Structures are given as C-alpha cells and as structure tokens.
Amino acid sequence: MAISTAASDKAAGNNVFATAIREGLYAGLIAFGLFVLLIGLKTDQNIRNELVIVQRWGLLAIMVVIAAVGRFAYIAYAVPAIERRRAAKAAAPAATSVEESFLKRNLNTIGLAFLFLFPAIVVTFSGLQGSLKWIDNFGIQILIYVMLAWGLNIVVGLAGLLDLGYVAFYAVGAYCYALLGTEFGWSFWILLPAAGAMAAMWGIILGFPVLRLRGDYLAIVTLAFGEIIRLVLINWREVTNGVAGISGIPKVTFFGLMSFNISDENYFGKVLGLAPSGVYYKIFLYYLILLLCLLTAFVTIRLRRMPVGRAWEALREDEIACRSLGINTTNTKLTAFAIGAMFGGFAGSFFAARQGFVSPESFIFLESAVILAIVVLGGMGSLTGIAIAAVVMIGGTEILREMQFLKMVFGPSFTPELYRMLLFGLAMVVVMVWKPRGFVGSREPTAFLYKRKAVSSAFTKEGHG
Amino acid sequence: MEYFVQQLINGLTLGSIYGLIAIGYTMVYGIIGMINFAHGDIFMVGAFGALITFLVLVGLFYSVPVVVALLVMMIVAMLLTSLYNWTIEKVAYRPLRGSFRLAPLITAIGMSIALSNFVQVTQGPRNKPIPPMISKVYEVFGISISLKQIVIVIVTTVLLVIFWYLVNKTSLGRAQRACEQDRKMAALLGIDVDKTISITFIMGASLAAVAGTLYLMYYGVVTFSDGFVPGVKAFTAAVLGGIGSIPGAVLGGLLIGFIESMWSAYFSIDYKDVAAFSILAIVLIFLPSGLMGRPEVEKV
Numbered sequence: 001m002a003i004s005t006a007a008s009d010k011a012a013g014n015n016v017f018a019t020a021i022r023e024g025l026y027a028g029l030i031a032f033g034l035f036v037l038l039i040g041l042k043t044d045q046n047i048r049n050e051l052v053i054v055q056r057w058g059l060l061a062i063m064v065v066i067a068a069v070g071r072f073a074y075i076a077y078a079v080p081a082i083e084r085r086r087a088a089k090a091a092a093p094a095a096t097s098v099e100e101s102f103l104k105r106n107l108n109t110i111g112l113a114f115l116f117l118f119p120a121i122v123v124t125f126s127g128l129q130g131s132l133k134w135i136d137n138f139g140i141q142i143l144i145y146v147m148l149a150w151g152l153n154i155v156v157g158l159a160g161l162l163d164l165g166y167v168a169f170y171a172v173g174a175y176c177y178a179l180l181g182t183e184f185g186w187s188f189w190i191l192l193p194a195a196g197a198m199a200a201m202w203g204i205i206l207g208f209p210v211l212r213l214r215g216d217y218l219a220i221v222t223l224a225f226g227e228i229i230r231l232v233l234i235n236w237r238e239v240t241n242g243v244a245g246i247s248g249i250p251k252v253t254f255f256g257l258m259s260f261n262i263s264d265e266n267y268f269g270k271v272l273g274l275a276p277s278g279v280y281y282k283i284f285l286y287y288l289i290l291l292l293c294l295l296t297a298f299v300t301i302r303l304r305r306m307p308v309g310r311a312w313e314a315l316r317e318d319e320i321a322c323r324s325l326g327i328n329t330t331n332t333k334l335t336a337f338a339i340g341a342m343f344g345g346f347a348g349s350f351f352a353a354r355q356g357f358v359s360p361e362s363f364i365f366l367e368s369a370v371i372l373a374i375v376v377l378g379g380m381g382s383l384t385g386i387a388i389a390a391v392v393m394i395g396g397t398e399i400l401r402e403m404q405f406l407k408m409v410f411g412p413s414f415t416p417e418l419y420r421m422l423l424f425g426l427a428m429v430v431v432m433v434w435k436p437r438g439f440v441g442s443r444e445p446t447a448f449l450y451k452r453k454a455v456s457s458a459f460t461k462e463g464h465g
Numbered sequence: 466m467e468y469f470v471q472q473l474i475n476g477l478t479l480g481s482i483y484g485l486i487a488i489g490y491t492m493v494y495g496i497i498g499m500i501n502f503a504h505g506d507i508f509m510v511g512a513f514g515a516l517i518t519f520l521v522l523v524g525l526f527y528s529v530p531v532v533v534a535l536l537v538m539m540i541v542a543m544l545l546t547s548l549y550n551w552t553i554e555k556v557a558y559r560p561l562r563g564s565f566r567l568a569p570l571i572t573a574i575g576m577s578i579a580l581s582n583f584v585q586v587t588q589g590p591r592n593k594p595i596p597p598m599i600s601k602v603y604e605v606f607g608i609s610i611s612l613k614q615i616v617i618v619i620v621t622t623v624l625l626v627i628f629w630y631l632v633n634k635t636s637l638g639r640a641q642r643a644c645e646q647d648r649k650m651a652a653l654l655g656i657d658v659d660k661t662i663s664i665t666f667i668m669g670a671s672l673a674a675v676a677g678t679l680y681l682m683y684y685g686v687v688t689f690s691d692g693f694v695p696g697v698k699a700f701t702a703a704v705l706g707g708i709g710s711i712p713g714a715v716l717g718g719l720l721i722g723f724i725e726s727m728w729s730a731y732f733s734i735d736y737k738d739v740a741a742f743s744i745l746a747i748v749l750i751f752l753p754s755g756l757m758g759r760p761e762v763e764k765v
Contacts, residue, residue, distance in 0.1 A: 033548045037517045038587045051593060055519045096658050209750050216500050224742040235735040370576050376571050394603045422582035428575025429557045
C-alpha cells in the first residue's frame with residue numbers, strides 16, 4: 001500500500017514537472033513575442049536626428065529566459081508548496097482564539113510613536129545635513145500621500161464613490177495658496193483653511209452634476225473633471241502662468257512668530273541661537289504634515305461614528321435600500337465629496353508651501369491613479385492598511401532612487417528612477433490579483449449586533465464595514 | 466464654406482482613428498462590463514510596433530512600395546497588440562472576474578501605467594519622428610485633401626465592413642453577442658466563454674493597432690505617452706455612441722472627430738481637449754446610455 005502511494009506520488013511529481021516545462025516554454029514563447037520588437041530593437045536618434053534601429057538581442061534573450069524559468073519555477077515549485085500549505089491548514093484543527101501578538105495589538109501606538117520620533121532618530125544617525133534627504137524625500141513625501149489617500153478614502157472607502165480626479169482638489173488647494181500667497185502675501189495659516197474651503201467648494205461644484213452616476217461612469221466623469229482643471233491651469237496663462245507654473249511661494253512661518261528665511265530678522269535659528277540650516281524647516285514641515293494627517297484620521301474616525309458616516313457606509317453597500325430608508329442620498333454624497341476634497345485642499349496648500357513652486361505637471365492623472373491605488377491596495381476603509389500601502393508604494397519607489405549599486409550591476413547608463421512607475425504599475429496589478437481586498441483584509445464593523453467581531457471584507461460590497 | 470468643408474474632412478480623418486479605438490472599449494465593456502483602461506496604451510504599443518517595423522523595412526530594403534510597407538506595418542502591429550491584449554486579459558483581468566466591481570478597473574489602470582512606462586524604458590522618452598510616408602495632396606474646389614486622409618478613411622471603411630461581417634454573420638460573432646447578453650446562459654449552451662472573451666480582446670487590439678499605424682502615418686511622430694489622450698477621447702466616443710453598441714462607437718468617434726476639429730478651427734486650439742472632456746462629462750450626466758445604447762435598467 002505504502003509503496004503504491006509512493007509510486008503514484010512520483011508519477012504525479014513527474015506529471016507536474018512535465019506541465020511545468022511545457023508552461024515554461026509557452027511563457028518563453030509569449031515573452032519572445034511580447035518583447036521581440038520593443039526590447040530586441042530600440043529606436044534611437046543618430047547624429048542627423050534620424051531614427052535608427054539598435055539591436056539588443058542579448059537583452060531580449062535574458063528577458064525570455066527569465067520569463068520561461070520564472071514560469072517553470074512557479075508551476076513546478078511554488079504552486080505545489082502553496083497547495084501543501086493550504087492542505088496542512090485545512091487538516092489542522094482551527095485554532096480557537098489565538099492571542100494576538102504584542103506587536104499586532106499595539107501596531108497603531110508603536111507606529112505613532114515612531115512617526116513622532118522619526119526626525120530625532122534620523123538626525124541622531126545621519127547628522128543634521130544627512131537627515132535632510134530622509135526627512136524630506138521619505139518622511140514628508142510619504143506623509144503627503146498618506147494624507148491624500150486618507151482624504152480620498154472618505155470618498156472611495158466610506159461612501160463608495162469612485163473618484164479618479166481627486167488630484168483636482170489637490171491642485172485647487174495648491175494653486176489657492178500659491179496665488180494668494182504670492183499676490184497678496186497672505187500667511188499660510190490663513191490660507192490653509194481657505195484652501196480647504198475652496199477645495200470643498202469645488203468638491204460640491206463638481207460633485208453636484210455627477211450624483212446620478214455610479215460606478216465606472218462616475219469614475220470616468222471625475223477623471224474628465226480632473227483633466228479639465230489641469231488643462232485650464234495650463235491654458236489660463238494670465239492667472240496661472242501656464243506650464244511654467246508659479247514660483248517663489250512664501251514659506252510657512254513658525255505660527256507667525258519665527259520665520260524660516262535665513263535673511264529675516266526673526267530667523268528660527270537666530271532666535272533660538274542655532275546655526276543656520278535648512279533642516280529646521282524640513283523638520284517643522286514634517287511635524288506639520290504629520291499633524292495634518294492625524295487630523296484627517298481623527299476626523300475620519302469620528303465621522304464614521306456620526307450619522308453622516310453611517311449613512312456613507314450604508315450608501316456604499318446599497319443605494320436603493322438607503323433611499324428607501326429615507327436617507328437623503330444627494331446630501332450624503334455631497335458631504336463625502338466636500339469633506340474628501342477639503343483634505344485634498346489642505347494637502348495641496350501644504351504641498352505648495354513645501355515645494356515653493358507649483359506647476360500643472362504635478363497634478364496629472366497619474367497622481368490620481370497613484371492615490372487611488374494606495375487606497376485600494378491598503379484595503380479600502382482601513383486607515384492603518386492605507387498608511388502601510390503608502391509606505392510600501394511611495395517609500396518603495398523612492399528607495400529605487402537610492403539604489404546606486406544597481407549601476408554596478410547593469411552598467412553606468414542604468415537609471416533606476418526610470419523604472420519607478422513601471423514597477424508601480426506592475427505592483428498595482430500583482431497586489432490586486434494576489435489580494436483583491438488589499439493588505440488589510442478584515443476589520444471591525446462600525447455598527448454591530450450583540451457582539452463585536454471582525455468580518456472578512458469579502459462580505460462587504462466595496463470596502464469594509 | 467471651403468474652410469468648413471476642410472474642417473469636416475479633417476474631422477472625418479480624426480474621427481476614423483477614434484472610432485477604431487472606440488470599438489475596442491465598447492466591445493470589452495459590452496462583454497465583461499469593465500472599462501479596459503489600458504486600451505489607449507495598446508493603441509500606443511500598436512503605433513510603436515508599426516514604427517519599428519517601418520524602420521526595419523527601410524533598413525533592410527532601403528526603398529519599399531508604400532502600400533506594401535503600410536500593410537506589413539499594420540499586420541505586425543496587429544499581431545503585437547493582439548498578443549499584448551491577450552496576455553493582459555489573461556494575467557490581469559481574468560483572475561478578478563468574480564471579484565468586486567472596482568478590482569479590474571484598478572488592474573487596468575495599473576496595466577496602463579506599466580505599459581506606457583515599459584515603452585518609455587525600452588524605447589526612450591523622446592518623440593519618435595519618421596519621414597513622411599505619403600505626401601501627395603489633391604486640390605478639389607479649393608479644398609486640399611491629402612492622400613493620407615483618403616488612405617485613413619478607406620482603410621477604416623474596409624476594416625469596418627470586415628468587422629461588421631465578423632460580428633453579424635459568423636458563428637464567432639454570434640457567440641460574442643450571446644456572451645454579451647448572458648454569459649452564464651451562453652456557457653450552458655456550449656459556448657466557450659473564456660475563449661470568446663479572449664477573442665474579443667484580440668479583435669479590439671487589432672483595430673487599435675490599425676488605428677496606431679494610421680496615427681503614426683498621419684502625424685509622423687509618436688511617444689510613449691501618446692496612449693492616454695486618444696484613449697480617453699476614444700472612450701468618450703464609445704460613451705457618446707452608447708457603450709456596448711458597435712455602430713454607436715463608430716458614430717461617436719466621428720462626432721468627437723468633428724467636434725474637435727471644429728472647436729480647434731472656430732474657437733481655440735488650446736482648449737480642444739477641454740472640449741472633448743466636457744463632452745464626455747455632459748454626455749454621461751445627461752445621456753448616460755448614449756446615442757445608440759440601450760438604457761440600463763437596474764434590478765433589485
């Protein structure tokens with residue numbers, strides 16, 4: 001008996017192996033077809049500005065072999081391993097109430113503590129000047145996206161309205177601060193709420209006509225609105241200075257008490273008796289965006305417990321049921337649009353202050369797609385999941401810039417930055433196929449009957465609930 | 466008057482290209498109910514396939530008859546985009562078919578980003594100009610019609626006839642229309658739904674490849690980012706004509722082409738894309754089922 005099982009196992013093993021080889025060959029063939037023109041032949045300009053073909057058969061061969069071997073390994077080793085693990089899991093008795101690890105229970109507290117200590121840690125390890133890159137390119141950059149994604153989460157994750165033009169509100173906020181700040185010299189602290197209000201107003205203006213639409217159509221109309229706003233910014237040259245953008249946007253002051261311009265009387269460093277350095281401003285901005293993020297999170301969490309938040313989630317699950325229960329869907333959708341847009345506007349004015357320069361370049365559709373990707377990959381509705389997704393996606397692509405050692409592997413003309421968006425797009429596909437519900441797949445509902453328990457997000461329609 | 470007719474001809478040319486792309490959107494939406502956001506980039510890949518084929522042909526034979534060159538370019542571009550769209554459907558859309566509504570749209574956006582950046586990485590970010598292939602211009606009653614425009618209109622018409630035949634007169638087309646109406650029922654009646662969907666993607670991609678070749682021939686230049694704006698305009702065309710309806714897509718494409726060329730001629734060329742996007746918004750808001758689409762009835 002035992003011998004025969006072993007024999008059949010072996011036969012099955014051979015079978016898997018044969019399938020794997022076949023699949024690998026197919027994959028190689030398809031890869032050859034996909035890449036033969038685009039990788040094997042490169043169009044290049046010669047000295048007379050004519051296009052010529054450069055042949056790269058070596059690179060093509062490498063890509064084809066990678067595809068074939070990868071597919072082979074996946075079928076021959078990865079799939080059986082996954083099956084075995086699944087079988088083992090099914091065979092083992094379901095573990096009753098597993099005590100969650102300390103890390104898991106206190107994830108939010110630890111994360112917050114780390115975020116508050118981050119500048120201090122970086123300054124300790126890499127010195128004042130060395131920390132600039134980490135605080136600016138990583139800390140501030142990621143937090144801006146966290147804030148944008150949390151803002152969009154109100155519209156997409158809570159109210160279930162797919163918005164592909166969120167970057168329009170970001171642009172409204174940024175241009176609001178840029179224009180009013182440079183024209184009238186108004187302070188950031190006045191213009192921050194103004195930018196938020198302005199963006200919220202635009203949220204209502206753009207939200208009103210699209211209320212009747214849902215799903216894909218809504219997504220496309222919001223995309224159209226986002227593009228219209230960008231095109232107006234490009235073409236309305238008298239006001240926005242067109243593609244050249246607006247530069248010389250004033251810096252944020254330390255609540256009006258101290259300034260971050262070295263030449264000023266009340267320069268931060270002078271007042272506190274520190275050596276002049278650009279890092280103070282960055283650290284200040286870091287804490288500013290961190291607080292703005294926390295404000296977004298706080299408002300989101302509180303709103304979910306209010307009637308309007310409940311109405312959003314109900315709307316997301318079933319609009320018709322919602323309407324028959326007497327919820328005013330128009331107002332509910334408009335508040336979601338307006339509040340989401342307001343946070344976009346805050347983030348926009350912060351962005352303008354941080355860059356000191358805005359141009360329509362920064363508000364392309366790709367940005368909307370990136371923000372939406374973060375929301376969806378994080379598991380719509382889950383604030384922690386979205387923050388993790390932002391760190392992975394934005395931090396990951398930023399890290400590519402730092403990978404100079406790749407130049408030694410692929411030659412000096414290799415620029416890792418170029419691959420940023422390629423990898424980003426592929427990551428969107430891979431994560432979505434692998435985990436359609438995002439990184440955080442289950443959550444506690446806001447309202448519950450008798451007992452609080454987490455549900456798998458597969459039970460809800462769009463996000464979590 | 467002559468100016469107006471001139472613009473009409475320009476619009477017809479543009480509209481033919483948009484119509485060809487729009488069919489891909491409308492067919493995919495009709496059969497699996499998703500917006501294939503990467504379709505615009507498939508069109509761009511088609512243009513690049515044609516560009517590289519053109520350069521190879523010129524490199525190998527030095528001088529090639531234009532008709533032969535165009536034909537070879539189209540065929541190679543069709544094969545290339547078909548393979549791309551087939552692979553994308555298999556890898557990125559099929560696993561998510563039973564998933565929640567947003568999932569395939571997200572992977573489609575991811576694929577769109579990946580495709581355009583893949584071409585940027587492999588072919589470089591610069592504009593790719595080619596020497597003009599056809600430069601003859603006819604003067605008729607003070608209106609100048611270039612041979613390029615005639616070629617575009619003729620190729621589009623021929624393709625549409627072939628395509629109309631495929632969809633309406635063959636068993637393949639019947640299977641496709643059956644899947645569109647009710648996928649489960651079609652499967653029960655012995656139609657291989659997966660295969661039909663794959664073929665739909667291949668057909669859409671082939672038409673986009675022809676559009677890409679014509680675009681390259683007409684403008685003489687292409688870049689990696691050229692998929693987005695024509696893609697959105699073609700989608701607008703599909704929606705305007707009534708998504709899911711193939712004649713509607715062609716009609717919508719022509720209308721968008723006319724509107725765009727008239728707008729550039731009589732109003733402002735800067736805002737021509739704004740016009741296209743505004744039409745998209747207005748149509749979706751006031752006429753969601755388009756000119757020739759069936760109104761959607763929501764069932765509870």
